[in-house]
Amino acid sequence: MRRCSAIRWLPPDSDTPLQCVLGSCSLRERTSAQRREVIACSPELQERGRTKFADVADALATELVRRGCELATATLLADVGVTIFRTGFNRWVDNPESDDLANRLREAGAELAAAVAAVSHG
Numbered sequence: 001m002r003r004c005s006a007i008r009w010l011p012p013d014s015d016t017p018l019q020c021v022l023g024s025c026s027l028r029e030r031t032s033a034q035r036r037e038v039i040a041c042s043p044e045l046q047e048r049g050r051t052k053f054a055d056v057a058d059a060l061a062t063e064l065v066r067r068g069c070e071l072a073t074a075t076l077l078a079d080v081g082v083t084i085f086r087t088g089f090n091r092w093v094d095n096p097e098s099d100d101l102a103n104r105l106r107e108a109g110a111e112l113a114a115a116v117a118a119v120s121h122g
Contacts (some may be wrong), residue, residue: 057079057082080112
C-alpha cells in the first residue's frame, strides 16, 4: 500500500480506527453537484474517480497499520470508511442546505452500524 499526502488530515487522537477514517473526510467546495453531474456523463472520469477512491482507501489502510491496526482490519475499515464517505457525500450533494457534510457522514455511519448490529444479533 502506498501513502498519499491527504493522510496528513487524519485526526491523531481518534478513539477508534473507523473514527479516524471518518474524521479524515472533509470538503471545502460547494460545486460538488455540478462536478458529480459532469463525472456521471463521462466513463473516463468515473474510472478516474474509482481509482482515486481506491488510492484513498489504500492510504488510509496504510496509516491505520502504521498506528497499530492489523492489516486485514485496516483494509476493511478503510474500504468501509470510503463507502460511508461516498454515501454521506452524495446525500449532502443532493440537499446541501438540509444539513452539513459531517452530519451526513455520521448519519451514514450510524446506518451501517445499525445494520451490522441487526445482522450480528439477528
